[in-house]
Amino acid sequence: MPVLELCCPDCGHEFRSLVMEGAKVPTVWVCSVCGSRRAHPQRTVEVTDHPWSGGQSCRCCG
Numbered sequence: 001m002p003v004l005e006l007c008c009p010d011c012g013h014e015f016r017s018l019v020m021e022g023a024k025v026p027t028v029w030v031c032s033v034c035g036s037r038r039a040h041p042q043r044t045v046e047v048t049d050h051p052w053s054g055g056q057s058c059r060c061c062g
């Protein structure tokens, strides 16, 4: 699924936002840190797995 990488020019905060398939991409992004509405997408990355669900391979025994 596509994930938008966003950057806030006011405070430099970078964050990601999931883009639902078929859903409209918002034109205004609000920075969760400083509240600026000038945050904008840097690029779109394709995430095939959930990075927050934990890795499937373990470093200690993989």
Ligand SMILES: [Zn+2]
Residues within 6 Å of the ligand: 008, 009, 010, 011, 012, 013, 031, 032, 033, 034, 035, 036
């Ligand atoms: Zn900000």
